[in-house]
Amino acid sequence: MLSIQDIVIGVPISSSYGFLGWSSISLIHDTARNEYILLDSGGFNSRLVLLKKLNDLGIELSNVSKILLTHLHFDHCMNLELFPRAVIYISKKELQYILSREYQKRNDIFVPKPYLERIIEERKVIEVSEGIEPHPGIMAIELPGHTPGSTGYLIEDSEIIFVGDAIKNLYELIHKKPALYFDSLSHWEKSIDKVLKIAKEIIPGHGSRIKVKDKIIEEIVKELEIEFEIIIKGSKRKFKLNTLGELAVELSF
Ligand SMILES: [Zn+2]
Numbered sequence: 220m221l222s223i224q225d226i227v228i229g230v231p232i233s234s235s236y237g238f239l240g241w242s243s244i245s246l247i248h249d250t251a252r253n254e255y256i257l258l259d260s261g262g263f264n265s266r267l268v269l270l271k272k273l274n275d276l277g278i279e280l281s282n283v284s285k286i287l288l289t290h291l292h293f294d295h296c297m298n299l300e301l302f303p304r305a306v307i308y309i310s311k312k313e314l315q316y317i318l319s320r321e322y323q324k325r326n327d328i329f330v331p332k333p334y335l336e337r338i339i340e341e342r343k344v345i346e347v348s349e350g351i352e353p354h355p356g357i358m359a360i361e362l363p364g365h366t367p368g369s370t371g372y373l374i375e376d377s378e379i380i381f382v383g384d385a386i387k388n389l390y391e392l393i394h395k396k397p398a399l400y401f402d403s404l405s406h407w408e409k410s411i412d413k414v415l416k417i418a419k420e421i422i423p424g425h426g427s428r429i430k431v432k433d434k435i436i437e438e439i440v441k442e443l444e445i446e447f448e449i450i451i452k453g454s455k456r457k458f459k460l461n462t463l464g465e466l467a468v469e470l471s472f
Contacts, residue, residue: 221356221374223247223258223381226272227265228445229425230460231388233398238329240264240294242424245381246278247374249354256285256354257302258372258381258422262294269298287353289383289424290369291317292329299338307338308353310361311346313368314339327366327401362414364407365400371414378419385410388426 229243240262247256255278261269273280283302288309289295299307316322322330338344347359347370360371362385371382384399385407386392397407414421421429427445445460 220250221247221376222250223374223377223379225422225428226276227261227268228427229388229423230445230447231390231426232460238294242294242384243381243422243426244269245422246273246276247354247357249356254284254354255282256287256357257283257305258287259289259295259383259424260286260298260302262297264294266298266301270301285354287347287357287359287372287381288313289371289381289385290366291331291335292327292366292384293331294329295383295424297331297334299342307342307344308347308359309344310359310368310370311348312361312363313366313370314344314346316367321367322401325401360413360417362410363402364404364410365397365402367402367406369402369410373417378417379422380414380418380420381422382414382424384424386414386421386423386429388423389429390426392421392423392429 224246225243226246227244230241232239242259242261244261245258280302281304283305286299286302286305286307288307290313317330317332317335347353349359349361351359353359356375358373358375360373362369362371362382365384369383369385371380371385373380387398391397400407415431419431421431423429446457448455448457
């Protein structure tokens with residue numbers, strides 16, 4: 220049996236003062252094989268949160284046997300070296316996009332190329348494409364649009380799909396308008412339709428889980444609220460944010 224939990228919930232906030240890059244990281248436990256599989260690995264800025272969450276769950280980093288990456292932007296793929304035993308799975312098309320330098324032609328400035336080159340050299344990297352199972356019960360689903368090789372991972376039994384930035388958050392899905400894309404809008408729209416046809420739940424790249432009811436986009440409901448704390452000149456402030464990103468309520472000083 221595969222159980223999935225969202226260990227870092229992506230936050231749907233962007234800023235005119237630079238990217239926050241707080242992306243989703245989920246963990247699958249294959250209870251029969253006692254294997255742990257990470258879906259995306261987040262950015263450096265999520266490193267402490269990721270380590271703390273895994274530690275709280277009592278999971279040793281060396282127990283993560285696979286990391287499945289949705290795409291190769293800095294906020295999704297930067298913590299690979301924390302998991303020395305993990306085999307890395309990535310879309311064949313996404314790798315070509317990076318290695319052929321196509322990403323430069325498309326002004327995609329979010330690819331950490333030198334880091335990825337070193338990872339490819341030093342680690343076991345396995346390419347995936349549509350329909351491939353990087354692990355029994357988990358299927359790679361090609362979702363081009365955000366990048367040409369963007370890939371989702373469908374947990375087949377529970378019909379939950381982890382999509383990375385193919386869908387960044389609920390707002391983007393409802394308004395059918397991607398904030399940023401390096402492939403094409405028509406590919407992006409087709410990918411959205413594909414996700415809505417095959418999944419009951421979506422884990423987006425920068426937001427909390429989205430439920431899909433009867434495959435109808437209007438009936439998607441918001442689920443979680445995200446609490447976070449910021450520190451300004453040593454004074455802590457707590458905020459609560461709903462998944463639509465419409466409300467940022469200051470809770471306390
Ligand atoms: Zn992202």
